[in-house]
Amino acid sequence: MTEARSILIKGAELIDEAGRSRREDVRFCGDTITAVGALMPRANEQCVDAEGGLLIPGLHDHHVHLASYAAALQxxxxxxxxxxxxxxxxxxxxxxxxxxxxxxxxxxxxxxxxxxxxxxxxxxxxxxxxxxxxxxxxxxxxxxxxxxxxxxxxxxxxxxxxxxxxxxxxxxxxxxxxxxxRSEAPPIGQASQRLVKLGVTGINDMTPTNDGVAWDWFLGLQNSGDLLQRVRMSGRAELSAQSNLPGLACGEVKVHLHDTVLPELESFVELIRTSHSSGRGVAVHCVTEVELVFTLAAFRAAGTLKGDRIEHASVMPFELIEQVVELGLVVVTQPNFVFERGDAYLRDVPEIQHDSLYRVRSLIDQGIATAFGTDLPFGNPDPWAAMRAATERRTLSGEWLGEHEAVSPERALSGFLGSLENPFVQRTVTVGAESDLCLLKAPWQAVRLDLAAHHLRMIVCRGKAIDVKER
Incomplete structure (x- = not known):
């Protein structure tokens, strides 16, 4: 087996959780960052001059449907x-x-x-x-x-x-x-490459039907090199039987509610308790107020486990925020839908609910841990577009939708910087961390004014450096 060669990135800008920056050199070898500081190149070591460009951990999309995205490409x-x-x-x-x-x-x-x-x-x-x-x-x-x-x-x-x-x-x-x-498997390799070029090095696949067969399929795709990203696979309860592997981990039990055909509350409560007994949190699809109220009632009866999640939180009346706080639940939401679907929401959703749509700022202000996912392919897979939407809160036509829910560029970026197992704590470029990185062409003070993928220069995914071609 060929020994991994180290790569040195010289003169990169690093930022901390507060957005404070400093210039450092960063060395990584294989899957691990091995040194950060003022570093001298080693013999035969590849050296990349960052020229002061921003270097951040690879982005993690915390809510995707990868097979559906691959199929959508066709x-x-x-x-x-x-x-x-x-x-x-x-x-x-x-x-x-x-x-x-x-x-x-x-x-x-x-x-x-x-x-x-x-x-x-x-x-x-x-x-x-x-x-x-x-x-x-x-x-x-x-x-x-x-x-x-x-x-x-x-x-x-x-x-x-x-x-x-x-x-x-x-x-x-x-x-x-x-x-x-289905006559043939969707082109996962093509989908994975596209996501890497957007800076996405890790995903939580939230497809509710994910099972042992899907697990084996994803593992085979990673082993063949078609699937580049680290994956946390959420889905059915039977995934609890899988053992975590490097690059592939078992995630939450996914529950996809539909407010027109809700399950019996007692059976939902029992599912939550069973999931907790196996050590797994529960992630519940909530895109209506009815689904959210039902979910809160179920968690209140079953109890909560650290990491139990509300997915989407599309409609979150202010009076329900306190209940989410009391139960200790966390939220993974999609600010990109404000831009992508906002005009339809303004037209079709009662005006009284407009302020409740895809909240971000008010959740954070109330102490609710909040992270982002794009919901690809049902949302635009570009996390940079989602960051822009979180800061601007404008629809495709330029109308405001919940402008008071806007967050800073720093907070928008952090929505995609959490680890797959804990999306709510921002990762930083530190010694011992996984060598999943995004090197940008510009420093943060320029990027924060133009949150866009065209700034990407090089992606490091599971220790493999990938140049991003000019857009």
Missing amino acids: SVRCGPPEVNSEAELVEAINRPGSGWLRGTGFQEGVCQQLNRAWLDQHGPNRPVRIQHRSGRLWIFNTLAIEQVKAAAANLAPHEQVRVSRPDGLYYDADEILGGLI
Whole structure:
């Protein structure tokens, strides 16, 4: 086995949790930072002149769906900002192609009547399935339905019912549909490379169906070099049987609530208790006030474990913040949705709730540990865009949405600097830390005024240095 060569980064700007900066040299070898200070190059050591550019730990996205993101790279965008009208949707899905057409990102503002009949009338003569931006709903045309029906012939009757709706609207059936119509694995290597080029060196995959099979798949992808990032895998309770490995760790039990079909409170409470007994926290999808109230009631009955998380906290009325504090819960939220979906929220969400959408500043002010995830592919995978949204709180059209929830650039950056096991404590460049790094072309005082990925110069992911090409 070839011994890892050390790399020395000369004259980099380091910042601490408060944003104070200093210039240092940093040496790393393999997976570990071995020295920080005034360092002299060693014989045959690669040396990189940082020229005063900012050097920070690699970014961690604390809420992703990696397989869905990879599949989205082979899909047609069917919603904003690329597609904003029914005419644009017709144009998008009728571009030349053959076989299955997979669309993503659809929202009702594009087309109010998207269903089987609409796709048959306006779509191409090929199987079509389009995913709603929420990730919960797929809309199929007749050719697609016929293929699903044929493939589902051997399913149990209760499963056949879930994929037999005549209108082509399939809710919460991803696992069944994937097994029926997926012909090949999504391009994880391509997705991983794209994330590295954005500075993302670690992810928490929050797909609720993650199980032992997904664990083995991710491990194989890491061993083959296709999956570059460190991964914390959250998902089903059965993941508790997995042993943590270098670069792959078991995360929270993920619970995906839907306020129209909530589980029995008693069964939810029992799931939380069982998860806690195995030493795992619980991460609960809460995008409505109803889901949040239900979740708080369940934690109040079951008790909480350090690290129990509210995912999204899309709607957080101020009167519920105190309950979150009392229960000791933490929040992983998506400020990027303020920019990406803010105009739709202003149009569709009652005005009385606007101040409750994707809070950040008020959570921090009340002592709630808060970190960020992009929710890719349902959100833009660029963490720098999420940081900008957290500081600006403006929609795509430039309207304010919860401007009092804006945070400083320092706080926005820290939302992606926590470790995967503890997203709420900022990592810094120190001796003994993992050699996951982002070297930028400019110092922090310039970057904080322009939070953007184009500043990235070099990424170090699990000890491997990767140059970022000019954008």
